[in-house]
Every structure is written in C-alpha cells, then in structure tokens.
Amino acid sequence: MRLAMDVVNAFARGPFSGNPAAVIITDKPLPDKQMQAIAAQNNLAETVYVVTGETPWSIRWFTPAREVDLCGHATLAAAYVLAERGLLEGDDVAFSSASGPLAVKRHGDGWQLDFPARLTGPALDVEVGHIASALGCQKDDIETCFDGVQLMVVLKTEAALLALNPDFRALSRLHDFAVVVTAPGSDDFVARFFAPNAGIDEDPVTGSAYTTLMPYWAERLQRTSSKARQLSVRGGWLECTLADTRVLIAGVVEPYLQGEIQVPEL
Known part of the structure; x- marks a missing residue:
C-alpha cells in the first residue's frame, strides 16, 4: 500500500527551523498499530493522521513512542497540507480529536490554532x-x-x-x-x-x-x-492569545518534502 506523505516545518521562520511534522491524509482510518509503526519509522516529533471520510474530519498524533491527545505543530502542519492539496473549501478547517473540537484558520502568512486552555496545576511545595x-x-x-x-x-x-x-x-x-x-x-x-x-x-x-x-x-x-x-x-516562533477558555496560537509553516511511503497491508 502506498500513502502520500508531506513533511513540513511548523512555527518556522525560514527553512530548517520550526518543528517538522509528517502529514498523512486518508479517507479511512489506518489501524492503530500501523500508525504507530509509521511514526516510529519517521522518527519525527509527530506524525499526524487526518481522516477525510469522517464528518468532521478526525485528527490523531503519534510520536515515535506513543499516541498523544493534543499536538499543536502537527495540527498547524495538517491544515497547511490540506490547503496545499486543494482539500479545503475555505480558509479554515475543523477537526474532531481526543481533546475535543479543534479549529485552524489562515492568519496572515500562516495559520492559527484554536485550542482549549489548560491551566497549571498547583504550585509544588518540593525541594527543587x-x-x-x-x-x-x-x-x-x-x-x-x-x-x-x-x-x-x-x-x-x-x-x-x-x-x-x-x-x-x-x-x-x-x-x-x-x-x-x-x-x-x-x-x-x-x-x-x-x-x-x-x-x-x-x-x-x-x-x-x-x-x-x-x-x-x-x-x-x-x-x-x-x-x-x-x-x-x-527555534520556534509563536503568537499566542488567551480568549476566555481557549488559546489561539499562530505561526508560519514552511514546506520541506512531498513524497510517498510504502507500507504493508494489515
């Protein structure tokens, strides 16, 4: 099975800056085991999977070692790749995720995430x-x-x-x-x-x-x-806004690689 894959740099300022993310877009979800194996092979901070056959489109993120419930740079990367492939009808996209609904929209030369705010826990009274x-x-x-x-x-x-x-x-x-x-x-x-x-x-x-x-x-x-x-x-550059219970996080995405991977059918 062959899958298209893009690698782009999110929150970048020019080439070879920001955080690389591998983006894979499919119409049906891949098996969890396969998604984790691909992420381990890629060995990037995140490999992100978007499933466009679901409404709203679902998004999941895998590090080389585990799935995580929220990832900013790879979500920014996914929106950029969806736009570059002509899959967006407008200037924004909404995802369903393990952390609830997530939105991304164009913001100047880049993109802006709309994520739930996560407050700090209590200050630790410990020997540091x-x-x-x-x-x-x-x-x-x-x-x-x-x-x-x-x-x-x-x-x-x-x-x-x-x-x-x-x-x-x-x-x-x-x-x-x-x-x-x-x-x-x-x-x-x-x-x-x-x-x-x-x-x-x-x-x-x-x-x-x-x-x-x-x-x-x-x-x-x-x-x-x-x-x-x-x-x-x-290095990474971000513009952040606190909007009630949401945090808006904006940055620029730089393209790096477009290609195709070959993985076994599971």
Missing part, C-alpha cells in the same frame, strides 16, 4: 534540588514549579533557560509525560520542552504546551496577547 539536577541548572535559577499535563518549571532568566544541560534519564523520572521550562525573555516569554518518555528528548517547538504557558503568562504579564519563542536548536 533534584529538578535542578535533572535540568542541569542551579537551584537558585528556579522560581517555581507546577504540576499538570506536564511538569512546568519557571526559571528566573532567559539566560538560565538557554544554558540548561538536561540529564534526560533523570528528566524521565520527574514526570510520566514531559517537562516544560519557561522564563521571561527578550520576547514576552521563552520556553523549552523535554519529553523523553514520549521518545522526544527535546521537542523543537511544542504548540500544545502554550495552552498552559499562555494562561500563566497572561496573568503574570497582565495582557492577553504575547509573542513567544521556543529556544531549541531549530
């Missing part, structure tokens, strides 16, 4: 020495930590965030999914994202993380719109 050790920073660099969908660590400075030297095995023991680290920055705020338990030591750009980051920074900065940057090697 083991967290600092896992991240490769000083205890005094850490301002606070929150539990939630992922462990969220707030650092005092952008310089400390840039200088992190993580021990990924130790990080995998801090949270069963991921650790997001954030700080005030030269943009309104900056972040890095580590998910070794999902097969991604450091994610280049993590759109879903901003569903938690933006509510936190909106309250702290006392404004509902911010520019954010993810300080991975590839």
Whole structure:
C-alpha cells in the first residue's frame, strides 16, 4: 500500500527551523498499530493522521513512542497540507480529536490554532534540588514549579533557560509525560520542552504546551496577547492569545518534502 506523505516545518521562520511534522491524509482510518509503526519509522516529533471520510474530519498524533491527545505543530502542519492539496473549501478547517473540537484558520502568512486552555496545576511545595539536577541548572535559577499535563518549571532568566544541560534519564523520572521550562525573555516569554518518555528528548517547538504557558503568562504579564519563542536548536516562533477558555496560537509553516511511503497491508 502506498500513502502520500508531506513533511513540513511548523512555527518556522525560514527553512530548517520550526518543528517538522509528517502529514498523512486518508479517507479511512489506518489501524492503530500501523500508525504507530509509521511514526516510529519517521522518527519525527509527530506524525499526524487526518481522516477525510469522517464528518468532521478526525485528527490523531503519534510520536515515535506513543499516541498523544493534543499536538499543536502537527495540527498547524495538517491544515497547511490540506490547503496545499486543494482539500479545503475555505480558509479554515475543523477537526474532531481526543481533546475535543479543534479549529485552524489562515492568519496572515500562516495559520492559527484554536485550542482549549489548560491551566497549571498547583504550585509544588518540593525541594527543587533534584529538578535542578535533572535540568542541569542551579537551584537558585528556579522560581517555581507546577504540576499538570506536564511538569512546568519557571526559571528566573532567559539566560538560565538557554544554558540548561538536561540529564534526560533523570528528566524521565520527574514526570510520566514531559517537562516544560519557561522564563521571561527578550520576547514576552521563552520556553523549552523535554519529553523523553514520549521518545522526544527535546521537542523543537511544542504548540500544545502554550495552552498552559499562555494562561500563566497572561496573568503574570497582565495582557492577553504575547509573542513567544521556543529556544531549541531549530527555534520556534509563536503568537499566542488567551480568549476566555481557549488559546489561539499562530505561526508560519514552511514546506520541506512531498513524497510517498510504502507500507504493508494489515
């Protein structure tokens, strides 16, 4: 069986930046086992599957190691590829997903996600020495930590965030999914994202993380719109808006590869 597959870079600023996602569009769903096997073969942060034979179109995301319930950059990528293939009738698309209805629309030169806001859990009253050790920073660099969908660590400075030297095995023991680290920055705020338990030591750009980051920074900065940057090697650029219980996350998509894969029938 042959399947068309596109690889594009989401939240990019020019070639070889942003987060690569593989996009596969079918009219019928593939078996779960096959979707996971393809994602493992691709070895990208996410492979996204869109099924156009369902109403609304369904969307699912797989890392090399597991399925996740929400992914921003791959959803942005999927909307871009659907438009490039002439499958969209207008400038927006609605998906059904494990996280409920999701919408994406054109936004200037890019696309904008409409995702549910995810508030942080309670601040953790813990000894932060083991967290600092896992991240490769000083205890005094850490301002606070929150539990939630992922462990969220707030650092005092952008310089400390840039200088992190993580021990990924130790990080995998801090949270069963991921650790997001954030700080005030030269943009309104900056972040890095580590998910070794999902097969991604450091994610280049993590759109879903901003569903938690933006509510936190909106309250702290006392404004509902911010520019954010993810300080991975590839770099990521996002414009975020808190709109009641939703977070709007905008970015640009850059094309990279169009091709075809061959997989066995299951």
